[in-house]
Amino acid sequence: MSTAETARPATLTLDNSYLRLPEGFYAKVAPTPVAEPKLIRINRPLAAELGLDADALASPEGVEMLAGNRVPDGAEPLALAYAGHQFGNFVPSLGDGRAVLLGELIDRTGRRRDVQLKGAGLTPFSRAGDGRASIGPVMREYLVSEGMAGLGIETTRALAMVATGQPVYRQQVEPGAVLTRIAASHVRVGTFEYFYRRGDHDSVRALADYVIERHYPEIADQDNPYAALLTEVVTRTADLVADWLGVGFIHGVMNTDNVSIAGETMDYGPCAFMDSYHPATVYSSIDVQGRYAYNQQPRVAHWNLAQFAQSLLPLLAADEDEAMEVARAALDHYAPRFEETYHALLRRKLGLATEGEGDVDLAMDLLKRMAEQRADFTLTFRRLADLQRDDTGNDETVRTLFEDPSAFDAWAEKWRERLVAEDSDDDTRRTAMRATNPAYIPRNHRVEQAISAAMREDDFTPMERLLEVLASPFEDHPEHADLAKPPKPEEVVQRTFCGT
Ligand code: AMP
Ligand code: MG
Numbered sequence: 001m002s003t004a005e006t007a008r009p010a011t012l013t014l015d016n017s018y019l020r021l022p023e024g025f026y027a028k029v030a031p032t033p034v035a036e037p038k039l040i041r042i043n044r045p046l047a048a049e050l051g052l053d054a055d056a057l058a059s060p061e062g063v064e065m066l067a068g069n070r071v072p073d074g075a076e077p078l079a080l081a082y083a084g085h086q087f088g089n090f091v092p093s094l095g096d097g098r099a100v101l102l103g104e105l106i107d108r109t110g111r112r113r114d115v116q117l118k119g120a121g122l123t124p125f126s127r128a129g130d131g132r133a134s135i136g137p138v139m140r141e142y143l144v145s146e147g148m149a150g151l152g153i154e155t156t157r158a159l160a161m162v163a164t165g166q167p168v169y170r171q172q173v174e175p176g177a178v179l180t181r182i183a184a185s186h187v188r189v190g191t192f193e194y195f196y197r198r199g200d201h202d203s204v205r206a207l208a209d210y211v212i213e214r215h216y217p218e219i220a221d222q223d224n225p226y227a228a229l230l231t232e233v234v235t236r237t238a239d240l241v242a243d244w245l246g247v248g249f250i251h252g253v254m255n256t257d258n259v260s261i262a263g264e265t266m267d268y269g270p271c272a273f274m275d276s277y278h279p280a281t282v283y284s285s286i287d288v289q290g291r292y293a294y295n296q297q298p299r300v301a302h303w304n305l306a307q308f309a310q311s312l313l314p315l316l317a318a319d320e321d322e323a324m325e326v327a328r329a330a331l332d333h334y335a336p337r338f339e340e341t342y343h344a345l346l347r348r349k350l351g352l353a354t355e356g357e358g359d360v361d362l363a364m365d366l367l368k369r370m371a372e373q374r375a376d377f378t379l380t381f382r383r384l385a386d387l388q389r390d391d392t393g394n395d396e397t398v399r400t401l402f403e404d405p406s407a408f409d410a411w412a413e414k415w416r417e418r419l420v421a422e423d424s425d426d427d428t429r430r431t432a433m434r435a436t437n438p439a440y441i442p443r444n445h446r447v448e449q450a451i452s453a454a455m456r457e458d459d460f461t462p463m464e465r466l467l468e469v470l471a472s473p474f475e476d477h478p479e480h481a482d483l484a485k486p487p488k489p490e491e492v493v494q495r496t497f498c499g500t
Pocket of ligand 1: 094095096097098099125126127128129130131132133258267269
């Protein structure tokens with residue numbers, strides 16, 4: 001508890017640089033108050049990172065603010081305009097239909113971060129929606145985005161969850177909730193498309209200048225800062241998707257309105273982490289074609305970046321052909337960058353500190369066998385760390401993850417041959433592998449159990465337990481070993497839902 005001396009009032013010192021952009025960029029709109037705000041959870045480490053007093057945020061006054069019932073002094077809340085390609089089709093006007101940007105704050109390290117209330121009520125962009133969020137998806141975003149952060153992958157964060165005391169009407173009636181989302185910014189590929197597709201090239205330029213100043217200040221002085229911006233976003237996105245593949249993450253709705261210009265994972269809808277490995281895995285109930293399947297993500301990210309490039313064309317060069325050429329050159333960085341990052345990651349996952357010619361093939365061969373044998377993605381790599389370099393060890397912990405364990409044995413022989421070329425001993429390799437291959441991911445069945453315990457029994461202990469391991473997923477937590485396990489057949493989650 002904070003003492004009288006240290007307690008700060010429950011307010012936020014916000015600035016809003018986005019407000020200084022031209023009017024068409026947003027609508028000024030306050031969150032709609034809710035009936036009975038009740039704090040579900042506050043993210044204390046994140047509050048500290050943001051320079052906020054968690055106790056003050058958790059106070060009745062703070063909760064009023066997190067619910068949208070009280071706007072902090074001096075704040076001018078906004079709903080942002082954006083468009084986007086949804087499953088390949090352009091939708092000219094999406095925008096924050098149920099999210100309100102309270103403003104921006106400068107965190108402890110000097111970074112500017114957006115503070116947004118998701119589920120905060122109607123905005124001019126709500127279309128047919130109700131502007132609200134229900135507790136299930138809110139808990140899901142909190143758990144999975146914090147899981148992502150724990151894994152060290154770029155992501156928006158979750159600062160708080162507040163129950164509204166109001167029902168939300170979805171497939172069934174659910175309790176309403178508001179999530180406080182923290183992001184490097186909420187500028188998306190779809191924000192650029194919004195203006196480009198209207199032929200409003202001045203706004204495209206204003207947005208690009210804003211993004212460069214906020215996210216990529218180091219390129220401001222380049223000859224062609226807009227080409228440099230494209231290259232930067234290409235690079236960050238390639239790295240992000242490689243990171244996703246490394247942990248078995250499937251975003252599920254890689255529409256251009258869900259692609260952050262700052263390179264953060266954003267918009268956790270029907271996303272999921274794979275249990276048993278298969279490259280074509282899809283969880284989202286609405287992704288019937290498998291457009292956003294696990295192994296499609298690198299290709300789709302490139303497609304999304306091409307939409308970004310197109311929106312920047314008016315800025316890239318005065319001459320149209322030349323602009324196309326500049327765009328193409330920047331987009332051409334994508335494939336080699338993705339490969340470089342992904343291949344390096346695969347090598348680390350296998351415990352290879354040096355670079356050998358057959359390394360990628362070796363990794364691909366393992367993945368192929370894992371897919372055929374339905375091996376658990378996370379556990380295979382995690383347990384591989386513990387195997388011995390000479391064949392004295394006992395491989396049971398890994399081989400039993402394969403339906404036919406001999407499929408692993410054949411691969412392990414090749415892996416051991418390759419390890420001979422490594423300088424490192426087993427201990428060094430184990431330490432490195434355990435820092436790359438997590439023991440814990442937000443497994444779907446655990447996420448669902450946590451949500452259902454909270455909704456049905458008002459029991460938040462499963463959620464707390466899960467959040468504890470997700471905060472340090474590379475460490476063993478013997479008391480929570482059950483959370484590292486794959487689902488039992490009856491626990492397997494086949495489908496995830498947007499359930500917005
Ligand atoms: P999402 O699927 O969350 O990325 O949202 C896609 C679009 O639908 C965005 O413009 C959202 O603001 C909007 N949207 C989603 N859910 C709602 C809702 N309950 N009320 C209003 N707009 C919504
Ligand atoms: Mg979205």
